[in-house]
Amino acid sequence: MIRQYRVGWLFTISGTPIQDATLLVEDGRILGVEEGEAGPAATDLRNWAVMPALVNAHTHLEFSHLTQPLGTEGMSFPQWITEVIRYRQGFGEDIAREKAVAIHDGLKQSASHGVGAVGEIATLPLTEASYAQSDVHVVSLLEVLGLDPDRVTQGLARAEEHALYPWSQPNVSAGVSPHAPYSLKREVVEHCVSLSAAKGLPLAMHLAETTQELELLEEGTGPFRVMLDNMGLFRTEDFPGGRRVLDYLKLLAPAYRAMVVHGNYLSEHEIAFLAEHAETMSVCYCPRTHAYFHHDPHPIEELLAQGVPVVLGTDSRSSNPDLNLWKEVQHVQREFPDIPESQLLNMVTRDAAFALGIEDVFGTIERGKSARVAAFPIVPDTPDVLSAMLAGQPRLWNLDGELSEFDLATA
Ligand SMILES: [Zn+2]
Known part of the structure; x- marks a missing residue:
């Protein structure tokens, strides 16, 4: 059955926005986009602006039951990591089930904010129930830790198993996430990169996140050294010692897709290196998490000026009050008012989908892409629709189904 929708404004992200467009949908996919007059069968949505479903490039959904971030704002990062480890130890005996409930809830929370796909850092044990019956696509990137020589081989084998696992749900795809420089041997990073390249998997790694991380790499000292000693x-x-973030960027470059998560402390050389590899590498900025730790200003403007794709993530509720990706967009707009509004949209759609390897289905509104979209109520003929969207909040619609009264409520 073909469904037709006449929308007030359509932001396809693959071209300029269209006023008064008709969207054709069949079998969960976009069939086509037409401009101007629609047929009488079209559902009238002229009070709405529509864009592709948002893509949250980085989160850890197992923390979705937290009602407030762990620790206190402005605390040291290694201190916070200790809090995270303690929280994880607090899961009860049936850890897989407890986590599944939190993850499932996190997906629901994401959908309620217009998010149609997430880059989710997965940890074991993990059950299929975590992702079942969700409107949200999950790119499940298995976290790999590897300093303990006895556990490295096992960790890598599990990452490979995860990547090749025959997920029975169509809303799941797999990837790999070597955790961070302070939790991995370099060989483990190399192995994850080979896996990504060989199997065409997206890869994400926390990198250049804190000054303490830079100190550990450069000098082999500092709070991370103390933490690891303990x-x-x-x-x-x-x-x-004598290592830099650049050394890790070079390790990541051969991956199919490599997302540098955070990149708060990238040097000029490192930004130039990322720009040379912009076809496969990206940086994920997590604005409100960045603010929680009182980091120096993020180099987002330098990255964009050099042509490095920047995408946005909420990170988890252990460092952010909620999973509302649009609030991250609004935060960036406030902190960096010179970034063009259209570029803000790319960061949570097209570029994020590409960074996660799901660009065939997500990120733009074009023939063959997902019929899940983000919709904003607007006043018809409003002079600046994009600003109105940026001041509002989106909801997630599945255009291959009946829109409910709840979907269409404007307040
Ligand atoms: Zn993270």
């Missing part, structure tokens, strides 16, 4: 995991061979 855990019995520090070995000089892993952190001999």
Whole structure:
């Protein structure tokens, strides 16, 4: 059955916005976009602006039951990591089930904010129930930790298993996430990159997140050294000093897609390197999490000026009050008013979908793409619709189904 919708404004992200457009949908996919007069069968949505469903490039949904971030605002990052480890230890005996409930809830929360796909960092144990019956597509990137020599081989084998697992749900695709420089041997990063390249998997790694991380790499000292010592995991061979973030960017470059998560402390050289590899590499800025830790200003403007794709993520509710991606967009708009509004949209649609390897289905409104869209109520003939959208809040619509009264309520 073909459904038709006449919308007030259509932001396809693949071309200029269209006023008064008709969308044709069949079997969960966009069939086509037409301009001007629609047939009488079209559902009248002229009080709405529509764009592709949002893509949250980075989150950890197992923390979705937290009602407030862990620790206190402005705390040191290694201190916060200790809080995270403690929280994880608080899961009960049936950890897989408890996590599944939190993840499932996180997907619901995401959908309520117009998000149709997420880059989710997955940890074991994980059950299929976590992602079942959700309107949201999950790019499940299995987290790999690897400083403990006894566990490295097992961790890598599990990442490969996760990547090749025959997910029975159509809303799941897999990827890999070597965690961060302070939790991995370099060989483990290399192995994850080979897996990504060989299997065409997206890869995401926390990198250049804190000054303490830079200190560990450059000097082999600082709060991360203390933390690793306390855990019995520090070995000089892993952190001999004299290393930089650039060394890790070089390791990541051969991946199919490599997303640098955070990139709060990237140098000019590192930004130039990312620009040279902009076809496969991107930086995920998590604005409100960045603010929570009182970091130096994010280099987003330098990155964009050099042509590096920047995408946005909420990160998890352990460092952010909610999973509302649109609030991240609004935060960036407030902090960096010189960034063009249209570029803000790319960061949570097209570029994020590409970074996660789901660009065939998400990120733009074009023939063959998902019929899940983000919709904003607007006043017809409003002079500046994009500004109105940026001041509003989207909801997630599935255009291959009946829109309910709830979907269409404007207040
Ligand atoms: Zn993260």
